[in-house]
Amino acid sequence: MTPGLAPAPDPAELATRELLLEHAHTAAEQADRQALALESILAILRSGRLSDTAARTMAIDVAAAALVQIRVATDEQREAMLEPVVGAFARLQADLRPLARFGDLDVQFVEPPVTGRALPGEVAHAARAIVRSAVLAFVDTGVTRRVRIQWDCDGLNLLIGIRDDGRGELTAHDDSLRPIAERVTALDGKLNVASTPGWGSELSIALPLDPPAEPDHLTDVVTLSPREREVLRLLASGSRNKDIARTLGISDNTVKFHVSNLLRKAGARSRAELVAQAR
Incomplete structure (x- = not known):
């Protein structure tokens, strides 16, 4: 780095900031629309020129239209908040870099294919949090020296594999894995824990990239x-x-x-x- 010049901004960090700003702007717009709908409903119900029946009917119409707008805006926002799988994995590597730099842990990364499907923001965020929690759970055992992290994508799911070289005593019911199990369940995913005494433990996680199917009409x-x-x-x-x-x-x-x-x-x-x- 040239003396006196600030370091170049991290592209991943800039992209994240842009996503957050866009999300905040969209959320503000949604709040304004919802406030307008509520104000309209109150104005209708308070109007002295409308009968009770007419006011109730108009208020129902406004509320129904507002519900549809919220649903459409939510779907559009979900589609817009996408992260390339490679970029999401690069952010994970940056998150775990301090553990490898300042500790005795050897973190090995197996990167996902560049052609992998983009991840919804919620899935990408949860996946990074899950991996961080798993690595910390391995480190807390005091014997883990190596962790291998792999991401892949089968088109429908983000596949996460995390393996350590510890005692191999972890089970799916271990307290240290409870936060991970809760996050996986919240996303309708699957978690499998396989341990071999003396050889380590492996977590296999599948997170769906699409929301659960909508209820039937x-x-x-x-x-x-x-x-x-x-x-x-x-x-x-x-x-x-x-x-x-x-x-x-x-x-x-x-x-x-x-x-x-x-x-x-x-x-x-x-x-x-x-x-x-x-x-």
Whole structure:
């Protein structure tokens, strides 16, 4: 480094800062939209120009639309927060560098293929935390001198392998591995611990790269009549009772009857919850 000049910024650190700033900006925008929706609902409910029925219907419509916006924004944010698997692994190496530099631990890294699928931010963060926790658990035994860390990707899962040269006494129920097991479970992953006395222990972890499958649509799990399906479709599109009645050529009371049946069958406590399930 040239005297008097600041060291060049770490590219991984810069990328992380950019991701965090983008995340903070998105979160602020979401908070503003949610605040606007709540203010609109309060204004509707407080309005003296609307009947109780009209105010309730309008408030439900605003709440349902806000729920859909939150869902869409969350999905977009999840897709945007991706880390290349190689970059995520490089950050892990940087995290563990002090252990190798200032301790007696020999950390060996087996890098993932450069063509590996990008990792969702939540998975990348959890994977690094899991590896750090595992390495510290090995070090705490007092006999581990070598740790081998390997990442791979099969297209659906991030595969993590961590092996030490310790006593080989660790089990899946060991207290030191509890934080790891909790993180893996939270991501719907799998953890396997294999130990050979005198030869060391190995942790094999698989973290899904995609979120769990969404529940089946309401129309797939609840038996609905053709008319109930039509009413539900119009409700989900934002139509009010009068609009539904006019579209289907039925009375307002008949619409209310169908909506009541839909609420009961779906186990929903409100029209907004029913619409959210339908969407």
